[in-house]
Amino acid sequence: MDTTPRDPVNCEITPADYDGDFKKFLNTITDVPSSPSLQPVEIDEAGIANQQVYIQVENINGNGEVKPMICDVEIGVRLDDHRGIHMSRCEEALFELSRRSHKSVDAFAVELAKVVRDKQKSKGCVVKVSGIYMHEHPTKATNRVSDDKIYLLSEARVNGDEERVTTGVKAYNITACPCTRAYTKYSAIPALQEKGFTHEQIKDILSIVISGSHTQRGTISVVIDKTSEEITSGGIYQIIDGATHLVHELLKRPDEHELVTRALRRPQFTEDVAREVALSVFDRFQGVVPPETGLRVESVLQDSIHIHDVKTRIDTNFARLSHAIKNGTR
Numbered sequence: 357m358d359t360t361p362r363d364p365v366n367c368e369i370t371p372a373d374y375d376g377d378f379k380k381f382l383n384t385i386t387d388v389p390s391s392p393s394l395q396p397v398e399i400d401e402a403g404i405a406n407q408q409v410y411i412q413v414e415n416i417n418g419n420g421e422v423k424p425m426i427c428d429v430e431i432g433v434r435l436d437d438h439r440g441i442h443m444s445r446c447e448e449a450l451f452e453l454s455r456r457s458h459k460s461v462d463a464f465a466v467e468l469a470k471v472v473r474d475k476q477k478s479k480g481c482v483v484k485v486s487g488i489y490m491h492e493h494p495t496k497a498t499n500r501v502s503d504d505k506i507y508l509l510s511e512a513r514v515n516g517d518e519e520r521v522t523t524g525v526k527a528y529n530i531t532a533c534p535c536t537r538a539y540t541k542y543s544a545i546p547a548l549q550e551k552g553f554t555h556e557q558i559k560d561i562l563s564i565v566i567s568g569s570h571t572q573r574g575t576i577s578v579v580i581d582k583t584s585e586e587i588t589s590g591g592i593y594q595i596i597d598g599a600t601h602l603v604h605e606l607l608k609r610p611d612e613h614e615l616v617t618r619a620l621r622r623p624q625f626t627e628d629v630a631r632e633v634a635l636s637v638f639d640r641f642q643g644v645v646p647p648e649t650g651l652r653v654e655s656v657l658q659d660s661i662h663i664h665d666v667k668t669r670i671d672t673n674f675a676r677l678s679h680a681i682k683n684g685t686r
Contacts, residue, residue, distance in 0.1 A: 401432030416590035465512035502606035524579030537569035574657035647675035
């Protein structure tokens with residue numbers, strides 16, 4: 357008995373197949389994605405990528421205001437038996453949901469994954485979203501409102517009735533190099549000694565005068581397993597804002613001075629940025645998430661005195677961070 361799956365494109369047909377209701381025959385024979393796979397290999401993800409769509413999400417400040425976001429979306433479904441996916445059903449689900457407002461980018465990703473899973477008659481679906489969000493951030497010196505571009509990140513996986521969501525934020529920051537900052541600071545000692553300053557006076561001068569260093573702009577990304585409803589995009593952004601020096605589109609002269617001097621007084625390597633952010637996330641959420649909650653922090657800087665960029669990534673979970681802190685490696 358021949359058990360080879362029937363290939364609708366190259367199968368043998370008879371007049372009995374298309375006599376009568378030809379439209380039904382044509383619809384059936386051309387629904388190739390629903391036909392059995394020609395090879396007994398399961399596919400983890402098949403779908404669409406590099407699709408852009410506008411969605412409406414609530415303000416990350418939690419005030420109920422709805423804001424538009426342009427998003428890059430990737431959709432993939434698990435294929436166990438079917439030969440392929442119906443791409444049009446992915447598009448139908450995506451643009452249908454884009455016409456509604458959503459509590460968060462995570463809520464949008466989860467709902468989209470469920471709808472596509474059902475439309476494709478699949479057991480599982482994954483949706484990845486990276487959205488550009490314009491965040492209204494008051495500057496620290498003049499309190500002017502700056503509309504700053506950040507990215508809201510979400511990945512939703514549904515497998516049957518099981519859901520898994522990671523949520524994240526990527527923002528732009530600035531750092532000053534600690535090496536050059538230290539070298540510039542202490543290299544002034546001989547000249548101050550020649551001027552007759554005492555050691556105590558030199559210490560006072562070095563503590564007041566801010567020595568220079570090279571600075572660079574970069575991005576800092578945080579992605580965390582959403583194991584608690586307390587984990588929000590707004591909360592993650594606040595953590596990043598406190599752990600590193602975020603840059604802003606609108607800066608008056610006092611704001612520029614405040615940002616640059618703050619970066620120089622607290623210089624950071626990419627390694628410093630990643631560690632500070634990771635520990636700040638741990639401090640904020642350790643009491644509300646399970647120990648196995650995963651966390652990824654990535655710092656990338658466009659170095660100003662080198663041609664290359666510099667990058668640091670931490671992949672960890674709350675249990676490992678807790679162990680490191682308790683053992684004094686913090």
